[in-house]
Amino acid sequence: xxxxxxxxxxxxxxxxxxxxxxxxxxxxxxxxxxxxxxxxxxxxxxxxxxxxxxxxxxxxxxxxxxxxxxxxxxxxxxxxxxxxxxxxxxxxxxxxxxxxxxxxxxxxxxxxxxxxxxxxxxxxxxxxxxxxxxxxxxxxxxxxxxxxxxxxxxxxxxxxxxxxxxxxxxxxxxxxxxxxxxxxxxxxxxxxxxxxxxxxxxxxxxxxxxxxxxxxxxxxxxxxxxxxxxxxxxxxxxxxxxxxxxxxxxxxxxxxxxxxxxxxxxxxxxxxxxxxxxxxxxxxxxxxxxxxxxxxxxxxxxxxxxxxxxxxxxxxxxxxxxxxxxxxxxxxxxx
Amino acid sequence: xxxxxxxxxxxxxxxxxxxxxxxxxxxxxxxxxxxxxxxxxxxxxxxxxxxxxxxxxxxxxxxxxxxxxxxxxxxxxxxxxxxxxxxxxxxxxxxxxxxxxxxxxxxxxxxxxxxxxxxxxxxxxxxxxxxxxxxxxxxxxxxxxxxxxxxxxxxxxxxxxxxxxxxxxxxxxxxxxxxxxxxxxxxxxxxxxxxxxxxxxxxxxxxxxxxxxxxxxxxxxxxxxxxxxxxxxxxxxxxxxxxxxxxxxxxxxxxxxxxxxxxxxxxxxxxxxxxxxxxxxxxxxxxxxxxxxxxxxxxxxxxxxxxxxxxxxxxxxxxxxxxxxxxxxxxxxxx
Numbered sequence: 001x002x003x004x005x006x007x008x009x010x011x012x013x014x015x016x017x018x019x020x021x022x023x024x025x026x027x028x029x030x031x032x033x034x035x036x037x038x039x040x041x042x043x044x045x046x047x048x049x050x051x052x053x054x055x056x057x058x059x060x061x062x063x064x065x066x067x068x069x070x071x072x073x074x075x076x077x078x079x080x081x082x083x084x085x086x087x088x089x090x091x092x093x094x095x096x097x098x099x100x101x102x103x104x105x106x107x108x109x110x111x112x113x114x115x116x117x118x119x120x121x122x123x124x125x126x127x128x129x130x131x132x133x134x135x136x137x138x139x140x141x142x143x144x145x146x147x148x149x150x151x152x153x154x155x156x157x158x159x160x161x162x163x164x165x166x167x168x169x170x171x172x173x174x175x176x177x178x179x180x181x182x183x184x185x186x187x188x189x190x191x192x193x194x195x196x197x198x199x200x201x202x203x204x205x206x207x208x209x210x211x212x213x214x215x216x217x218x219x220x221x222x223x224x225x226x227x228x229x230x231x232x233x234x235x236x237x238x239x240x241x242x243x244x245x246x247x248x249x250x251x252x253x254x255x256x257x258x259x260x261x262x263x264x265x266x267x268x269x270x271x272x273x274x275x276x277x278x279x280x281x282x283x284x285x286x287x288x289x290x291x292x293x294x295x296x297x298x299x300x301x302x303x304x305x306x307x308x309x310x311x312x313x314x315x316x317x318x319x320x321x322x323x324x325x326x327x328x329x330x331x332x333x334x335x
Numbered sequence: 336x337x338x339x340x341x342x343x344x345x346x347x348x349x350x351x352x353x354x355x356x357x358x359x360x361x362x363x364x365x366x367x368x369x370x371x372x373x374x375x376x377x378x379x380x381x382x383x384x385x386x387x388x389x390x391x392x393x394x395x396x397x398x399x400x401x402x403x404x405x406x407x408x409x410x411x412x413x414x415x416x417x418x419x420x421x422x423x424x425x426x427x428x429x430x431x432x433x434x435x436x437x438x439x440x441x442x443x444x445x446x447x448x449x450x451x452x453x454x455x456x457x458x459x460x461x462x463x464x465x466x467x468x469x470x471x472x473x474x475x476x477x478x479x480x481x482x483x484x485x486x487x488x489x490x491x492x493x494x495x496x497x498x499x500x501x502x503x504x505x506x507x508x509x510x511x512x513x514x515x516x517x518x519x520x521x522x523x524x525x526x527x528x529x530x531x532x533x534x535x536x537x538x539x540x541x542x543x544x545x546x547x548x549x550x551x552x553x554x555x556x557x558x559x560x561x562x563x564x565x566x567x568x569x570x571x572x573x574x575x576x577x578x579x580x581x582x583x584x585x586x587x588x589x590x591x592x593x594x595x596x597x598x599x600x601x602x603x604x605x606x607x608x609x610x611x612x613x614x615x616x617x618x619x620x621x622x623x624x625x626x627x628x629x630x631x632x633x634x635x636x637x638x639x640x641x642x643x644x645x646x647x648x649x650x651x652x653x654x655x656x657x658x659x660x661x662x663x664x665x666x667x668x669x670x
Contacts, residue, residue: 001461001462001463002462002463003413003462003463003464007437009463049654050654052650052651052654053654053656078338079522083442085423086648086650087422087423087648087649087650088420088422088442088444088646088647088648088651089442089646090646090647090648090650090651090656093525093646093647093659093661094646094651094656094659096524096525097525097527097659100524101524102342102521102522102523102524103522103523103524103525103661104441104443104450104453104454104522104663105441105442105443105450105646105661106439106440106441106442107418107423107424107440107441107442108439108440109423115439115440118439119439119454122457122458122461122463123457125461126336126457126460126461127336127337127338128336128337128338128344128457129338146650186437187414187437187438187439188437188438189431189435189436189437189438190428190431190432190438192432311423311424311425311428311429311440312423312425312428313421313422313423313425314422315387315421315422315425315481316387316423316425316429319384319385319387319388321388321425321429324428324429324432326428326438326440328439
């Protein structure tokens, strides 16, 4: 592992994605990426008593799918990184309870999938682990209950509001596996532009994404056109537009290469999701389905994934605090 | 960095503790460790409007103390790891917002200080960072409000209940610094013995501590008597007794060497704290004061620190879930 420039790490020992799995709910199964997901759960509770347990179960299923597809067993995995949006990250703790894997809980809000992948890559690159796991999830019902209103309340949504994805993604990083290699990563800083509207998370997170992308391009001396895809996690329509504008001001045009998991996972008009999808599970389920599948097939070969998180809580928001954002980046390349 | 046995990492490039700082509240200032803390805040709100903001400010103060004592500036630090007990870890996000340091949020409940220190050590050991930061905090008032009852309710506490420490600790890991070296670490697994009593967290966490200590001793082929001190984070009186019993059943007697930050920070009888202190800030403030100070003076030379976390939430508890525990271990040695 080697530091490049001010903020970027270069993996030196070719950590590879050995397996990955995605599980989504009903609405996501009805969206444009339907065919790419490995498992679709039509029952919102997955047969559990609560939405929180259902979210945990979805994570366990994603881990099992990733293990199966890597032809590995849980005992082969030496360390797991993961987290979620629920208070005290219970989806992940209760999911990992079912596996005997040493575990370091991560909290990066919706940036957690890339954060966990960065850490899994570091552990493999540095020879602590031969095999490491990254996992995260979100669930529309558990998130709405915790962050916004009881579902029964039926509140109106603003045009900038996003829809929390019911989904989970898990990826296994190892010394051997698919020809998808972790090449670089850039760890983001907490960025705050003073946004206080919890219905406009995209705007709160876009400056962080802009900052991290700029740092990465500067550190590596590369251009947006060097990549097949620059994929953000869940900025949605509003946040994506803002990100492109912010970067244009710095003479960096990503518009030809940019897409956003939150805009890919739903048919925004038809499915009435306003600005698009959000939640830890948004980036996780899109990355661990269509994106990594297309890399396996060499339809995508050189991509940047930037997951963004809004580091607020209902308490901080009620107390009038603004919403800080963070964005972490990982560079994946086929071999 | 090298893997030893099944669960333990050996740091190979001598990451050192370059600086550390501790800040505590009024009750902690009146306890037996008073003289060791670097800063004492008598005002519960530290001049802020809310307890949550006060907790964030306490973290910022601990970071500044650690930087100052390491004769470093925030720009020197290349990555920060930290977390706390509040929903969405807001104490840490808002504290780190004030520093321009790349940040990876950690969630290990009360095990967060050791978890963050493990990660900071890994980043320095692997040459990603020359200087890395670990920080965490807890605050009695913000924790009570979130986890238990409004303070005004004045509920009775059970004998096994613990008292959340108002405190923060920060440590800087670097290639140069004090002669305190990170030698090994062991990452714990989620362990669940079916405890459901949220007033007996010690019992929920002791099995995890026992499991991690056993793994470490086995992996390194060492004995409790090889260490000056085996320090747990916040098991309190009840949890500490249980830990010793659990290890005795495995023919491992730590009683001559064991102490617990939660029992050290208060005069349990005089200060009426029942089973002792708890919270992320318990282990952090004790480690980053008396313990590291005594290592600087070579009064302690070879210690194990095991911080434990209870990975539940009020929601999971209300839903009848048991309380999973986790414990991470770090081995520190003077040079």
